[in-house]
Amino acid sequence: MxxxxxxxxxxxxxxxxxxxxxxxxxxxxxxxxxxxxxxxxxxxxxxxxxxSKEKLFDAVFKYAFFKFVPKIEEILNSEKSIFEKIELIAEQYIGALMRNQFIPLFVLHEINRNPKRLYELMQQVGITPVKLVEQIQQEIKKGNIINIRPEQLIINLLSLCVFPIAGRPLLQRVFFHNDKRQYQQFLESRKKEVPQFVINSIKVK
Amino acid sequence: MxxxxxxxxxxxxxxxxxxxxxxxxxxxxxxxxxxxxxxxxxxxxxxxxxxSKEKLFDAVFKYAFFKFVPKIEEILNSEKSIFEKIELIAEQYIGALMRNQFIPLFVLHEINRNPKRLYELMQQVGITPVKLVEQIQQEIKKGNIINIRPEQLIINLLSLCVFPIAGRPLLQRVFFHNDKRQYQQFLESRKKEVPQFVINSIKVK
DNA sequence: GTCTATATGCAGATAGAC
DNA sequence: GTCTATCTGCATATAGAC
The missing domain is CATH 1.10.10.60 (Homeodomain-like)
Structure with a gap:
């Protein structure tokens, strides 16, 4: 039940x-x-x-937010290598957003309307990139990845996951003749393409 | 005058x-x-x-759209190398969006509300990535860049330019203690960082 | 062209019957 | 708990004086 x-x-x-x-x-x-x-x-x-409408909206927003929190939080604080984390974040994130196409714009809008509240929600749940930032710094020191500001790297990864879904209606038209299935496949392929793209850029060979 | x-x-x-x-x-x-x-x-x-309100909105939307069109269009159809184009698009795009922080979300919203209209506007002005797509395919054949779908590459570049500004209010808090000047500098540095990141990933050495 | 006053319609919210 | 009817306020839009 x-x-x-x-x-x-x-x-x-x-x-x-x-x-x-x-x-x-x-x-x-x-x-x-x-x-x-x-x-x-x-x-x-x-x-x-x-x-009231506001209270109902609040309930919805918290739901939308927490829907994406647990898995990401788990990945961020795991003991996996930086490369594994990049792969997992992209896969989980793109997958979750594909199943909830309207979430990115919804959250982006709320980010601009009420950033403080969202930030406090994140803190309450313990979502913070601190550990990931430290891990990136260590990998740079060890010479495994090139010298890049951790914030740049993390924001790049997020950008590559979120934007193609937020901008979908236009991108689908411009690049795929507005073919829904093709775009869905395109997004699906990005679960692997995005980490490849990122790792390819930062990995020291 | x-x-x-x-x-x-x-x-x-x-x-x-x-x-x-x-x-x-x-x-x-x-x-x-x-x-x-x-x-x-x-x-x-x-x-x-x-x-009416709608008509006034229309005037504003067209303005916001055409504000970004001319330079991008010029770059897309120029005879520059793919690497130069990537550098120019990132620099122009990030620069323009920094001066108009609210444009990304505004346009994203309209993309979702009325994608057809925006697409038709683009066609009227002759903004199309066809030439850029072809150029990427040629560079792949020549062995100058790795084998990547042109759509992936272009959408990656756009993502890296747009998202950090659309998500600014939260990103600034999470990564920069909500320090406006620091984030401005961060965005400024991305004019160079983004093309580096992209080119680093696709260039055959 | 610019203002005040007002018409019209609608959305959020409540009262009260069942 | 669920409904119909209604209140209230506000937003777009218009009428009409100046």
Whole structure:
């Protein structure tokens, strides 16, 4: 038996609908009526369960955030080599975002609207790149990778994972004749291509 | 004497204010009153000059888009080597986005809201990566760069330019103690770091 | 051209019947 | 808990005076 996150069936339907609509359209782009329609319930019930639009949005945002946290956190703090970590982060990250296409823009928007809150959420969960930064510095000292600022490397990796999904509607049109399946395959191939690209650039041969 | 784009002074103040507010807050996040306040004119005047919010937004979007088109287009269709092009695109692109921090998210949002329109705008202006794709294929044949799909390479380059600015508010906090000047310097350094990173990865030595 | 006042419609939120 | 009906406020847009 599946453990539902919310106690009532209606509550579950609301939160599920809210995720779909908020993540696709953002806070100001979403109408409570849209969510009610999606959940096939009455608009008043949204307020009965979540009081206000803001509170419902908060629930959705935390969900979207924590959906991606655990695995990344696990990778960051593992004892694997820097190269393995790069491979794992790219694979996990691209995979998760492929299954949740609207998350990148949703989170980017929230990053710009309320960066402090997101930062505090990250701290609460213990997501920090400190260990990864140190590991990169050590690998540079050991001569395994070229001299690069750890921040550059990490942000490069993130960029390569996130942007192709955030910009998908245009990129798919420009490069793949708007063929959905082709782009999906393209993203799939990036799980391997991105780490290759990064490692190829930094590895000392 | 400077040639203003719009005939009246009021019209110019409106469009300038609208750029600032729309680009920062998006279509649904912007109130006509916000624009009126920013322009220090009456709300009714917005409608007198631009009829509707949508039409005003359209004017702003086209402006934001064409602001970045000419130089990129020039680079794409020039006769420079692939390595020079990579260097120029990164430098121009990052520079332009640094001066217009909110453009990336603004355009990304519009890409997801109305991708077809943006694509058609690009075609009208003749922005297409066809020539760059061909050039990459030739360089691969000549053995100057490794075997990589041109789409991967181009999208990688774009990712590395755009994402660090779209995600700035969070990245600045996480990696630079929210120090604005440090992040500005970081972005500045990427004008050289990004092409190095890319070329390092694809160049056959 | 620019303003004040106002019409119109809609979205978030609540009251109250069932 | 769930619904219908309604309140309230606000945003776009217009009318009309100056």
């Amino acid at each position: 599946i453990q539902e996150k919310y106690s009532s069936d209606t509550e579950n339907r609301i939160i599920k609908a809210a995720r779909k609509v908020f993540i696709k359209n953002g806070l100001s782009g979403t109408r409570m009526q849209n969510i009610a329609n999606e959940a096939k319930i009455n608009k008043a019930l949204l307020h009965y369960y979540f009081r | 400077i040639q203003e784009k719009y005939s009246s002074d009021t019209e110019n103040r409106i469009i300038k204010a609208a750029r600032k507010v729309f680009i920062k807050n998006g279509l649904s996040g912007t109130r006509m009153q916000n624009i009126a306040n920013e322009a220090k004119i009456n709300k009714a005047l917005l409608h007198y000059y631009f009829r």
